[in-house]
Amino acid sequence: MPHITEFLKPTSVAEALRLLRAQPGRMPLAGGTFLTAHLPKKITGLVDLSGLGLDYIKRRDGAVALGAMTTLAAMAQAAALGPLAALCRDCATQPLRNAITVGGNVMLPLRWSDLPLLLSVLRADFVIHAPRQKTLSADDFFRSVPAKTVGPAGLLTEIVVPDMRRVRLARKKIVRAHDDIPALHVAVALRLERRRACDVRIAFVAQKPLPTRVPAAEALLEGVVPTAALIAAAAAAARAAGAALSDFRFSGAYLNEMLGVHVRRLLTDCVSPSA
Numbered sequence: 001m002p003h004i005t006e007f008l009k010p011t012s013v014a015e016a017l018r019l020l021r022a023q024p025g026r027m028p029l030a031g032g033t034f035l036t037a038h039l040p041k042k043i044t045g046l047v048d049l050s051g052l053g054l055d056y057i058k059r060r061d062g063a064v065a066l067g068a069m070t071t072l073a074a075m076a077q078a079a080a081l082g083p084l085a086a087l088c089r090d091c092a093t094q095p096l097r098n099a100i101t102v103g104g105n106v107m108l109p110l111r112w113s114d115l116p117l118l119l120s121v122l123r124a125d126f127v128i129h130a131p132r133q134k135t136l137s138a139d140d141f142f143r144s145v146p147a148k149t150v151g152p153a154g155l156l157t158e159i160v161v162p163d164m165r166r167v168r169l170a171r172k173k174i175v176r177a178h179d180d181i182p183a184l185h186v187a188v189a190l191r192l193e194r195r196r197a198c199d200v201r202i203a204f205v206a207q208k209p210l211p212t213r214v215p216a217a218e219a220l221l222e223g224v225v226p227t228a229a230l231i232a233a234a235a236a237a238a239r240a241a242g243a244a245l246s247d248f249r250f251s252g253a254y255l256n257e258m259l260g261v262h263v264r265r266l267l268t269d270c271v272s273p274s275a
């Protein structure tokens with residue numbers, strides 16, 4: 001990184017924001033797994049976020065708060081994250097999980113980024129400072145690339161997910177090998193209240209890295225006992241939403257069919273009594 005002339009290590013969020021705003025050409029550095037290989041030439045200063053105390057996982061007010069600098073490795077070990085922890089164990093490789101942070105993973109979603117889709121179906125909230133502190137829903141946060149929404153002098157500091165003890169979460173990817181870029185990544189989350197499905201979220205990532213929700217499929221199951229017929233109808237609604245899928249490795253028709261197949265399988269897994 002020959003054009004980097006400043007490496008700044010603030011010890012509070014307020015100081016980090018001050019340093020980022022003080023002059024253009026500075027950028028936040030989290031795990032560095034993306035930034036070190038793709039640093040824009042106009043960036044001359046890095047603001048290291050590792051001293052801000054943002055690496056935590058805490059139960060709070062019936063939810064779970066994650067500091068933006070929490071690594072995938074820490075998430076993978078966190079009992080409080082329930083099924084999300086299990087899915088984090090399957091992301092990237094152990095050396096990469098030790099470095100990748102939840103903040104870095106969601107700020108610049110790529111087609112292989114695991115957390116944007118999972119946090120979208122979990123209806124996570126995102127605390128940003130851009131420049132004032134505000135909380136965005138997952139739908140608002142992923143409406144466009146979060147790094148653009150937050151801006152070069154802003155920060156993401158916290159992500160809040162619901163109480164994971166009651167959430168059922170599942171996902172599937174279409175890949176040729178474990179470390180392949182997925183052609184399709186589908187996820188489902190819901191809760192069961194007296195056998196009725198609540199907070200149903202169904203979404204996918206295909207050729208665009210931002211998650212696409214399938215509200216027509218979600219609405220078929222929200223508040224009702226999820227029967228096999230309703231699950232099949234939700235799968236058909238998902239296929240209709242994925243009509244324009246394409247990828248150089250698989251035909252659009254195959255991906256579209258598999259979107260429906262995976263939605264049906266994931267919903268069936270999530271509502272099974274043993275889930």
Ligand SMILES: Cc1cc2nc3c(=O)[nH]c(=O)nc-3n(C[C@H](O)[C@H](O)[C@H](O)COP(=O)(O)OP(=O)(O)OC[C@H]3O[C@@H](n4cnc5c(N)ncnc54)[C@H](O)[C@@H]3O)c2cc1C
Nearest residue numbers: 028030031032033034035092101103104105113114155156
């Ligand atoms: C070989 C390889 C394989 C990978 N495989 C996977 C995979 O299978 N699944 C997966 O999910 N990921 C995978 N990744 C990781 C992914 O591609 C990104 O590199 C990673 O998500 C970036 O996170 P980071 O913490 O390293 O962020 P950095 O590289 O430090 O930063 C990324 C961007 O986010 C900004 N940023 C970071 N944190 C904040 C914040 N708190 N507030 C504001 N801006 C911030 C930075 O300024 C920068 O623009 C892989 C990476 C590599 C190199």
